[in-house]
Amino acid sequence: MxxxxxxxxxxxxxxxxxxxxxxxxxxxxxxxxxxxxxxxxxxxxxxxxxxxxxxxxTLLTYEENCTLGGNYLSTADGALQQSSELLMNVSELAEQAATETYTKEQMESMALELRQNMDSIYQVSNTKLGEVYLFSGNDIENSAYEKTVGVTIDDPSMTHTDIVSVQGDPSQTVYIQMTESGTIGGTEDLEYRYSTDGGDTWVTATLLAGETAIVTGEASITLAAGTTVTGEDGSGEGTNFYIRTAYEYAGSDEELTLAIGEDTTLDVTSNGSSIFGGIDPATGEPYPEPNLFEAMGDLLVYMETGNSEGVASCIETINDAYEQLLQRAASIGARQNTAQNTAIAISITKDRSISQISSVEDxxxxxxxxxxxxxxxxxxxxxxxxxxxxxxxxxxxx
Known part of the structure; x- marks a missing residue:
């Protein structure tokens, strides 16, 4: 060739x-x-x-979510530990004030301490990490609770559904006693009296026929027309109202969730109303018992007015709220453990994945x-x- x-x-x-x-x-x-x-x-x-x-x-994202969620849950767990200690103080105050061995002045001093504990628990309920509120559900940019005004009703025939609204910002409990029986919004005037110093001094006033708003110097309460009230007969029986500090939930009912696996999510914030209770903004009424904030509010008014029997009636609810808080703390602790254990497992899997990438590329x-x-x-x-x-x-x- x-x-x-x-x-x-x-x-x-x-x-x-x-x-x-x-x-x-x-x-x-x-x-x-x-x-x-x-x-x-x-x-x-x-x-x-x-x-x-x-x-x-993807594994890195899951790992970061576990770390972030673990930080949120750890902070929330610490906050509830602080709340449990404060609530123990509240319970001890209630036990003391219910013994009928303290003067009204001594009970008023206890009430001041109770207010401080309430304010501290309120601050705890608005705990945040960075810019994230941990007890606002998934509404993480807004505080969980806001201070408002509420009412304690001392009349077994009435409920909060009979209350249309409560207004004002009293510095301490406004104690209202109906001194005449009748129907709110009816055809006859109704006499009542109110005190802003725990019942030491009283101011007499009249609810005019057809009117539904009971007005005091610092606050007012509007009742549903047709509500029946009973005049106080000198024995302490009758319709009594206590206008006092309350706390309204401002967060979401749904928790913030983060993905920590292909089909696994973790709640990293909490619905504060299931822990602290307070006022439901949707209805304007208290959340169902055990309701920590409302129980402390009721306890406060009975202490400020020197009512040992009323204080005693709050103890069981306070204890139930304490048990509820411990249960929620245990739930948060369990979720924190889940975040930590999942992060460890993901880290091992991620290292294996990186090793496989190295074997293919390097x-x-x-x-x-x-x-x-x-x-x-x-x-x-x-x-x-x-x-x-x-x-x-x-x-x-x-």
């Missing part, structure tokens, strides 16, 4: 380029220490690498060094051989 000189040149250049290209590829691998620098290097390996990297990124430095030496040797050999071939011509044999 006749071989033209041009064929020899072309074949020689192809071998040179092939050897040089091999050297360049190995040089790139040496520079990056990776055997997969472009999809064309290993299409199936590149696809696997993309899948592994996407999976690793080059073996020792093997690469050997292959590089071989490629350079081959390239030098091809250059040498080609140089000798290019020197040959007919004159070399004359």
């Amino acid at each position: 006749r071989i033209a000189t041009s064929q020899i040149y072309t074949a020689s250049l192809q071998q040179i380029n092939k050897s040089l290209n091999n050297v360049m590829e190995l040089q790139m691998m040496t520079s990056t220490q990776k055997k997969l620098n472009a999809p064309s290097d290993d299409p199936s390996g590149a696809a696997l690498s993309m899948q592994l990297r996407a999976y690793s990124a 080059a073996d430095a020792t093997q690469l060094s050997v292959e590089m030496a071989q490629a350079e040797y081959v390239y030098q050999a091809v250059l040498s051989t080609t140089s000798n071939v290019f020197k040959l011509n007919l004159l070399s044999y004359l």
